[in-house]
Amino acid sequence: MCGRYASSKxxxxxADEFDVLVPAADLPRIEPDWNVAxxxxxxxxxxxxxxxxxxxxxxxxxxxxxxxxxxxxxxxxWAKDASIGSRMINARMETVAEKPAYRRAFERRRCLLPAxxxxxxxxxxxxxxxxxxRKQPFFIRPTDGGTLAMAGLYEIWRDPERADDDPERxxxxxxxxxxxxxxxxxxxxxxxxxxxxxxxxxxxxDPTLGDTDTLLGLLTPAAPGRLEAYPVSxxxxxxxxxxxxxxxxxxxxxxxxxxxDHAVGRG
Numbered sequence: 001m002c003g004r005y006a007s008s009k010x011x012x013x014x015a016d017e018f019d020v021l022v023p024a025a026d027l028p029r030i031e032p033d034w035n036v037a038x039x040x041x042x043x044x045x046x047x048x049x050x051x052x053x054x055x056x057x058x059x060x061x062x063x064x065x066x067x068x069x070x071x072x073x074x075x076x077x078w079a080k081d082a083s084i085g086s087r088m089i090n091a092r093m094e095t096v097a098e099k100p101a102y103r104r105a106f107e108r109r110r111c112l113l114p115a116x117x118x119x120x121x122x123x124x125x126x127x128x129x130x131x132x133x134r135k136q137p138f139f140i141r142p143t144d145g146g147t148l149a150m151a152g153l154y155e156i157w158r159d160p161e162r163a164d165d166d167p168e169r170x171x172x173x174x175x176x177x178x179x180x181x182x183x184x185x186x187x188x189x190x191x192x193x194x195x196x197x198x199x200x201x202x203x204x205x206d207p208t209l210g211d212t213d214t215l216l217g218l219l220t221p222a223a224p225g226r227l228e229a230y231p232v233s234x235x236x237x238x239x240x241x242x243x244x245x246x247x248x249x250x251x252x253x254x255x256x257x258x259x260x261d262h263a264v265g266r267g
Contacts, residue, residue: 002090002176002193004236005118006247007043008032009147011067014114017147018045018201020067028069034246036072037239038089044070044174046111046154047205065205074175075157076101082157085173091153093179093194093219097212105153107210112196113152113176116247117141119236120189122262136259137236138188139247140229143265151177151194151204151219179221184264188229194219228265231255
């Protein structure tokens with residue numbers, strides 16, 4: 001967890017929701033995606049202090065808060081190549097301030113990753129032809145239908161194989177912070193992404209705030225009742241499948257009792 005999520009909002013809507021004050025023409029454009037997988041480009045909200053950053057950022061903008069397109073799968077600044085990113089899609093809250101791969105990003109490169117919701121797979125008692133547990137996907141989203149603002153980190157990796165004048169020499173990547181799932185969701189999977197409330201956005205995104213205890217204090221698991229979970233089609237298990245039908249709930253009367261029993265917030 002979290003290994004797949006949905007993100008279908010338009011950049012203008014995200015900019016308005018997260019107070020990103022830039023002209024619409026300057027916003028990144030990523031196609032709506034109901035099956036976001038590692039290594040895909042995703043929206044991220046972040047702040048850059050004026051006068052700092054890599055030289056490709058010198059765009060003449062004066063605002064600090066930005067909406068960017070980042071690659072999901074963090075590549076640490078010290079990595080020898082970018083392939084490590086596919087294995088670093090999540091960072092555990094319990095160790096994020098200590099692990100070398102995430103420590104510097106946690107101190108100064110924090111972001112929000114907007115999502116409609118995320119998917120998790122529950123291993124049922126049924127088995128496949130190979131004797132493995134058959135897994136039922138669930139979609140987990142805010143009960144109020146709003147945006148799930150997942151806490152994330154980002155890094156800027158310099159590709160040593162590219163020339164100094166190559167516009168693609170810097171790669172921007174990100175990871176999702178996770179924590180232990182609250183009880184009702186923990187029956188589906190033991191981990192869940194950390195979500196931030198709007199009143200904590202400013203502090204989390206502030207690159208000048210580096211106190212570990214303060215930052216960890218901003219990260220609290222979602223309270224029971226904030227999220228709902230319901231079974232969806234197994235089509236989401238194939239990355240090639242996409243579309244809004246992937247988040248449509250399966251009728252609970254049409255799924256095995258053990259699956260229906262794990263639905264959260266739906267009768």
